[in-house]
Amino acid sequence: MENISVFRGERLVLDQVGLSLDAGDALLLTGPNGAGKSTLLRVLAGLRKPEGGHVLWSGVDALADRSRHAERVAYLGHQDALKPGLTLRENLTLAARAGGGDPDSCMSALNISGLADLPARMLSAGQKRRAALARVLLARAPLWLLDEPSLGLDSNTMGLLETLFRTHREAGGIVIATTHVPLPLPDAKSLALPGLNESDIPQAMEDFPEDDLF
Numbered sequence: 001m002e003n004i005s006v007f008r009g010e011r012l013v014l015d016q017v018g019l020s021l022d023a024g025d026a027l028l029l030t031g032p033n034g035a036g037k038s039t040l041l042r043v044l045a046g047l048r049k050p051e052g053g054h055v056l057w058s059g060v061d062a063l064a065d066r067s068r069h070a071e072r073v074a075y076l077g078h079q080d081a082l083k084p085g086l087t088l089r090e091n092l093t094l095a096a097r098a099g100g101g102d103p104d105s106c107m108s109a110l111n112i113s114g115l116a117d118l119p120a121r122m123l124s125a126g127q128k129r130r131a132a133l134a135r136v137l138l139a140r141a142p143l144w145l146l147d148e149p150s151l152g153l154d155s156n157t158m159g160l161l162e163t164l165f166r167t168h169r170e171a172g173g174i175v176i177a178t179t180h181v182p183l184p185l186p187d188a189k190s191l192a193l194p195g196l197n198e199s200d201i202p203q204a205m206e207d208f209p210e211d212d213l214f
């Protein structure tokens, strides 16, 4: 990423952020609440256009062809994005139509095979997070963009996450994760976003332009 700048409303949230990663690298994005970590991940995923700067993949503008870029990316947001009325297996089978991976092996990697036939609405928060991580695996994408991946995970699942990260990086994959807690990503680079002065944070709905509210 080169000189990425993003406004949210009237405010410059990211100011010329730049960084370069190689195959097998990991990056931890840190910083206080509201610093712009999720915003940067969304830019890298091609979900939000930056006001300035470029995202390059092998030296080429990655966002020029966003559907091609989408194939490189597995994105885990704050929301687990499961269809509540479908079973876990149905959710993953649906996702596999895009990435083509094997739902059963991905469920097994996250230790949720026993939940396969439960509707997603009956899963606990941590189980949903594991299902969303299974979907990351399913995508078979080289670039993992993970927004607080450890949210709600128990210590056993953190152990699984460590294995998944290691396997992905050993195969040349890249992991970029936002986090407020330590993650099992040895030798990760780190980018600390500075955050804002409280006085810069809009206090009222009127301070947000209408088209940036949703």
Ligand SMILES: Nc1ncnc2c1ncn2[C@@H]1O[C@H](COP(=O)(O)OP(=O)(O)OP(=O)(O)O)[C@@H](O)[C@H]1O
Pocket (backbone or CB within 6 Å): 008, 009, 013, 031, 032, 033, 034, 035, 036, 037, 038, 039, 040, 178, 201, 208, 212, 213, 214
């Ligand atoms: N829809 C929106 N419209 C305008 N501003 C927004 C919108 N969503 C978020 N923001 C602002 O953008 C800034 C960056 O938000 P972002 O979610 O990227 O922060 P973050 O570093 O991921 O925070 P956290 O640690 O709380 O998850 C925040 O200050 C927030 O007020």
